[in-house]
Amino acid sequence: MDQQSYEKKIVGEKAAEYIEDGMTVGLGTGSTVAFTTKKLAERIKTEGLSIQAVSTSHATSELAKSLGIPLKDLNDVKKIDLTIDGCDEFDPDLNGIKGGGGALLFEKIVAVSSDKNIWVADASKSVRRLGAFPLPVEVLPFGWKHMFGAMEDKGLQPKLRMSGKDPFLTDSRNFILDCHVKEIEDAKSLAKWLNALPGVVENGLFINIADQVLLANNDKVDVITR
Ligand code: 5RP
Numbered sequence: 383m384d385q386q387s388y389e390k391k392i393v394g395e396k397a398a399e400y401i402e403d404g405m406t407v408g409l410g411t412g413s414t415v416a417f418t419t420k421k422l423a424e425r426i427k428t429e430g431l432s433i434q435a436v437s438t439s440h441a442t443s444e445l446a447k448s449l450g451i452p453l454k455d456l457n458d459v460k461k462i463d464l465t466i467d468g469c470d471e472f473d474p475d476l477n478g479i480k481g482g483g484g485a486l487l488f489e490k491i492v493a494v495s496s497d498k499n500i501w502v503a504d505a506s507k508s509v510r511r512l513g514a515f516p517l518p519v520e521v522l523p524f525g526w527k528h529m530f531g532a533m534e535d536k537g538l539q540p541k542l543r544m545s546g547k548d549p550f551l552t553d554s555r556n557f558i559l560d561c562h563v564k565e566i567e568d569a570k571s572l573a574k575w576l577n578a579l580p581g582v583v584e585n586g587l588f589i590n591i592a593d594q595v596l597l598a599n600n601d602k603v604d605v606i607t608r
Contacts, residue, residue, distance in 0.1 A: 389504035389598030390414040395421045396603045397466045397502045397596055403431055406459050408492040409446060410467025411439040411485035414502045418466050423449035436462055438492045439485040440553050456492060465496040469507055469588070470515040472595055476501075476608045477569055481518030481586030484543070484552050490584055493591050501595045508597055512569055516541070516560035518586040519576055523549070526557050529581045536575070538563055556583055 383391070394417025401407055401422055409419055419442065425431045427450075434454045437443040446453055456462075467489055472478035478501065480486050493499050509515075519540070521529045526542070533540040539562040543550040549557050566572055566587075573587040595606045 386504050386506060387413075388601075390502075391417050392601065393502040393504065393596045393598045393603050394418045397500055398422045398425060400464060400466070400500060401425070401431070401433060402463075403433070405433050405463040406454070406461070407433050407435045408462045408465025408467070408496050408499075409435050409437050409442050409451075410465065410489055410492075411442050412468035412483045414468040414504065415442075415466055416445060418502060419445055419451065420449065423451055426451065434459070436492055438467065438488045439483070441483075441485075456495065462492065462496040464498045464500065465492055466500050466502060467493065469501045469503055469592070469595075470586075471507055471509045471512050472501060472503060472592065473509055473512050476592040476595055476606065477512065477587070477589045478592060479512050479515050479517055479586050480588050481520070481558070482515065484518065484520075484550060484558055486518055486586045487520050487552065487554060487556075487584045490588065490591075493588065498594075499592050501592045503595055504598045511565055512587070513563040513566035516562050517566070518543070519559045519561060520552055520554075520556045520583040520585075521559055522581045522583060523555075523557050525581055526559070529579055530559055532579055533559060533561060533576075554583070
């Protein structure tokens, strides 16, 4: 296992320790939180932990189902006690970019429905300022080239995400425009500007959402709290 995969494993597994009996848990998407999901399944079996989970993507639902984790539809739970998710970047204020896996829309809906949000991050995810990781923006396929043009005019350097020869499709069958901003000066106003564009479904800036980040530091896990 390479160093980055090892870091994903230790933070992912550590996060599963934060899940308590009786909780409704939001399960994020990606390779790091997959370790949390697997560890959670282990705890359910060995400790008899009783939880219900809400998933943030088709991929996570499939993994959770294959491991026997009880899943609920978000509409069928009053609230989520704790959501554990990965991130693509986070800054010292624990604001972040998400959506590298294309699940940002459901991830954001689940996150804002949660009492607490923990992100699990390998060392590469910690940055001074957001933007080196291309910012994913989910857009409707209808008229996407016009949203693309508006983003281009604003200097965001969008690129249509592809899957082979076809545009990548999110779980809601939308497109993703990855914006190569490099350095985001004012994340809050950029998020507002993007979401005000008709046809933009959601952007990958997660501001004031994470309460804690579990960050891999060699073979240790640092806990950073907002
Ligand atoms: C998916 C996400 C993921 O949490 C993010 O891309 C991190 O993924 P990984 O844990 O595989 O590095 O936002 O939409």
